Amino acid sequence: MKIFRKEVFTILILTFLSLNAICQEKTSSVSDLDTKSEKTVKKKKKKRKKVKLPEIDLSHWKVTLPVANENGKPYEIDPPGILDFASNEIARPYMYIDSTKGAIVFYTLPTDSKTANTKYTRSELREQMEPGNNNVNWTFKQGGILKGKISLEEITKDSEGKFHRTIIMQIHGRLTNEQKELIGAKDNNAPPILKIYWDKGKIRVKTKVLKNLNASYEEMLHEEAWGDDDGFNFEQQVDFRKFTLEVRVTDGKMVVILNNNEYKVYENIHMKKWGIFENYFKAGNYFQSRDKGAFAKVNFYELEVEH
Structure with missing residues (x-):
């Protein structure tokens, strides 16, 4: 009888240990499955996060590209057509969305398709206050604000091993039709009062400065009445990192702000005299080289205009 109880007890112990091992194995398996499941979900979330779109409303911009249209002039897309630029096969090589970065990429290289009064090509936006109409612009008295978040994606070097440069923002002057007729100009083009360059990693x-401060109204309308200033370099080295630029214009004053902590203020007689012109903002990649094989890619993550 004692032997029988002992055998039963031994069997019960062995059964308990076996069941416990099975439970632990199942618990471990469930735990492993949970861990694998969590990893799968995290991977999916990461993949979803990679798809981004730039925060840019193009409804008041047209674009000029470094490729010719059927008339041999630079190909342009006005609103509302520009809103569908991503599906435009002609535009796609020069203006496209990088959804991993959340940016519109402007790509430019030297071609024979250039706008009037320049030797360089561009993939660049031109502000249109009234979509599709170049004749509605603004003066310094009316004012304006341009804000952008940008990075230089890629740019080539010259024969001396130095990076080429490109213009990423502008304020361009424009003659009214009346001013054009007054001076007998062939078009409405006026000088750019502001050019902002990416230049060897700096901004x-x-x-412009008026050469003769005593010039008459009519004399000031001529492009040759205005010369270039010495230029200004911000201290920060942006290189290929993201940076922000803001341009604020008011009557007789222009302020350029880099990364919200470096300012360049223009408030002088030249800014006051410039008040005779209409203006429009430009943004993108106006590449400053004709070297063979040269090119540049500029990313715009954000772009905003206020008037």
Whole structure:
């Protein structure tokens, strides 16, 4: 009888240990499955996060591209057509969305398709206050604000091993039709009062100065009445990192701000005299080289205009 109880007890112990091992194995398996499931979900979330779209409303911009249209002039897309630029096969090589970065990429290289009064090509936006109409613009008295978040994606070097440069923002002057007729100009083009360059990893600003401060109204309308200033370099080295630029214009004053902590203020007689012109903002990649094989890619993550 004692032997029988002992055998039963031994069997019960062995059964308990076996069941416990099975439970632990199942628990481990469930735990492993949970861990694998969590990893799968995290991977899916990461993949979803990679798809981004730039925060840019193009309804008041047209684009000029470094490729010719059927008339041999630079190909342009006005609103509302520009809103569908991503599916435009002609535009696709020069203006496209990088959804991993959340940016519109502007790609430019030297071609024979250039706008009037320049030797360089561009993939660049031109502000249109009234969509599709170049004749509605603004003065310094009316004012304006341009804000952008940008990075230089890629740019080639010259024969001396130095990076080429490109213009990423502008304020361009424009003659009214009346001013054009007054001076007998062939078009409405006026000088750019502001050019902002990516120049060897730094942000460089150029503006215009009136050569003769006693010039008459009619004399000031001529392009040759205005010369280039010496230029200004911000201290920060942006290189290929993201940076922000803001341009604020009011009557007789222009302020350029880099990364919200470096300012260049223009408030002088030249800014006051410039008040005779209408203006429009430009943004993108106006590449400053004709070297063979040269090119540049500029990313715009954000772009905003206020008037």
